[in-house]
Amino acid sequence: MTHPDPTGRALDRRGFLSLATAGVAGSALSVTVGSMTPAAALPTDATEAAGTTARKRELRAMWISSVVNIDWPSRTGLSADELRAEYRHWLDVAAAMNLNAVFVQVRPTADAFWPSPHEPWSQYLTGTQGGDPGFDPLAFVVAETHARNLELHTWYNPYRVSMQADPAQLLPDHPARRHPEWVWPYGGKLYFDPGLPEAREHIYAAILHSVEHYDIDGVHFDDYFYPYPVAGQTVPDAATYAAHGAGFATIEDWRRHNVDTFVRTVSERIKQLKPWVKFGISPFGIWRNASTDPRGSDTGGSQSYDLQFADTRRWVLEGWLDYINPQIYWQFGLAVADYAKLVPWWAGVAAQSGTHLYIGEALYKVTSGVFTDPAELSNHLTFCAEVAEQGTPVHGNVYFSAKHVPQDPQGSMSRVRADHYAHPALVPTMPHLPGTRVQQPVLTHARPGDDGVALRWVDAAPHRRRATSFAVYRAAGKGARVDIEDATQLLGTVRSDGQVLHGFTDTTAVPGERYSYAVTALDRLWNESAPSRTRRA
Template identity: 40%
Template sequence: MRRPLFLLPLFLSLLLLSTGCGSRKSVVQKAAEKAYEANYKVPRREVRAVWFPTIYRSQYARMTVAELQSDLRQKVDRLAELGVNVIYFQVRPEADAWYYSPYEPWSRFLTGEQGRAPEPLWDPLAFMVKICHERFIELHAWINPYRAVADVGSAVAPGHPSRKHPEWFVRYGKQLLFDPGLPEVRAYTCRVVRDIVTRYDVDGIHLDDYFYPYPIAGETFDDDATYRRYGAAFASKGDWRRDNVTRLIRDLSRTIHSVKPYVQLGISPFGIYRNERTHPIGSRTAGLQNYDDLYADLLLWDEEGLIDYVVPQIYWNMGNKVADYTELVLWWSRHIHHAQLVVGQHVRRTMDGGQLHPKLVLAAEHTAGNAIWPGDDLWGVSYRGIADQLHRDYWPLPALLPERPYPATMEPFPEPERDAAVLRGSGRQELVWMDDLPLPPGQETAYYVVYCHKRGTSLRKALDPENIVGRTHDTRFRPLDLGGTFKVAFTITRIDRFGHEHVIAREIKAVL
């Protein structure tokens, strides 16, 4: 798809105003110009994620259980139609739960009153996992690790952790936050996450940008007592705070991967790591900084292999004077070496700026995909028609998720190709194949992919996304009846929980 060029002169003038001189400028400018004019090439493997927020969505609490289930199903159906393959579903907005939790109360955003169970009793997280997997979408449970009360003026249930352990919390502005410096807070958070990963078939645990709080003018985050108790070995309070967050990420990574190695830990940080004027490693930006202001050391987490993916929220437009989108995409792509890099995209700023095309071109060239904020702007009447534009011009074909490496302790299973055949009966044809052999944990089948192509096609060409005619959880598939005049062949693959694709049968001949 080629982008109309009528906005290009305005875009270039903004870019020239926003960037300094020197060699870095020319690299960024050339990348931006190229993206603005280039045709978009649909990647075969790509993350197409959407954030599904629940905080401050009061409409859900006004619905009956049947209405809410219908609403969730309709939204997931719409995202599946668009080609979305990952949903970050917010299940713990403020130390509460959109699922049955033995540790934290039901969310007020679910039932209207914190601690009140839905009637009749049901489990939204289990429901979402089921309907997402039925539609071949990964479900990542999105939690907020430190926010405990979003507004101290709201009622807090007796079973809330702030009632049980008030000594764990710090008030900051209108919020009540877990104190990240307390070891018991880290241990508690890991118990909550272990429970989710153990009991639910989630594909990932997702944390957003709320680590230490965003600075509020005139406010101080009062953790002096905790610092005196635990911070003596550190050169500064900033170093101690960063270590506190890193310890949590280490503990969460160990917790998750010890229970289910294939479950991912993903982070969606604020879009700037550091500014170059603060440290030479930084980007040519002038905004808030993860490292210095939120005490989140993303590069260290990536270097240590603690996280499976990172989704920096690059919510600025190309040419922005404070934080330029192109500069940041290139910066993150140079500095993330182990985790999958996905770009967080802001719907309204992108569409208002007329920059959907160049932004997605840059993301496709330099990263593993995109995450769209917020999902609210995609379902129903989408904002400025972005949903239809995504599906028509950028996501016209299904995309497999990028594969992730197996853990060092896991050996790939050398499974053989299987028997498969086209059976005919009752005027219909059905493609069938053998059930799975016993497979190692994590290498079990998530779903099967069926490709239809010309006979004698090479395997590489056979596995082109244009040849995908179906996905299924069963070992059978009914192809379309095209009148019995087309001689074709099928290739069947299976996708495991790490995203690896295994060919299980190929060149199964049929006449459609």
């Protein structure tokens, strides 16, 4: 994908209310860990290097793009087994980085990564629009992502129909062929007309089909609403404005109304279907400049309010979104779009409605050489933590895109992991969403063995209140106290299979060392139970 930066150049383009938060110390028989082969372990003591952060709750995600085969699938024509293997690779990458969510693009161009009754199979699967990949990729993505206990946000492009402008290249039964009046070309691509109620209804149906039929955690849009301006071209919607724009003084106000209506309606319909599914948008990083609008940011770049007709600030203040994820794809000190000015501005806006704020990070700009300091991204996270400490929360960061994460340009992601992601983290809670009062688990034993310390616990809750997953905590040292609010003590999370008995093996335990363990239960929105009684090993 491409979009302009603030100077107009083209650029290439991933909850829980705590029910009990007090740490707990328990008494149990102390034993010494026997002879084990130590695994490559994350640091688990409470000592962190200067300038680093350890946050128990923050969203850590990456975008996995399918359009033009940016990330997954890496190319068209892969077999079903190859498609599965590639996706598992991206989950391996997420696990290695201690991420806890992925944003996976499943509707890149009015097509689908699932058997949709509304739109054809995506050409980015097989190379041919409508080509059956031989399995249900979205069902596979849901199962594999949840098996790793990662949160899954399915990512949709609302209005884009095709990356080329010739309707004849679409399947004959494509909705854009059946309803050519819904579509117009612009900038070498095809788009649904956002001003047509009939086109919007089609888009709602296409997106909500996946929400209804798949166990996703979130619905995600990026920054594409009305298309980014193309020099010498005019968006061809004058006739639509004439037919539907009564009462609006300008076509620009009408266009913003169309996008506002779309965002509000999607939000409402998601919650009608599944109130727990999150809805978030990742817009261009500048709403408006203060020189244009005193409510805007101290910036001087392109304005999404005026160019994409996306009133992103309003969406936040109206409470239509569960989270906003602005693409603040710029470095500290950039005159027209300074990271140090934009993050506090967005944090201040989001804090007014309680909307969660995640910052979109331009990992690709390290690869391209725009970010010359290898510590730029790590410094971004340090700054976000400082802003959050001042009372305007920044709830996490999302990286574009997946393929750059294992490339680790200039060691930038290794630095992020060492400085900020050395320990796992839970997804932040969203108290306004309907949670489940999960029950405190019963940790029955923690026993050393050849492979590590084996933990076993029981989820004794009634079936409808059983946990979605569990968090495992560890404190090092003889008689150590487990404090579940200490981010450095979070060892990992385990997905529940819905049964009563559960287990986990701590393969990072060092032979001869003593540890204390506790387990908490988590619902699907990451609400956390009180901790189990402590067991020592």
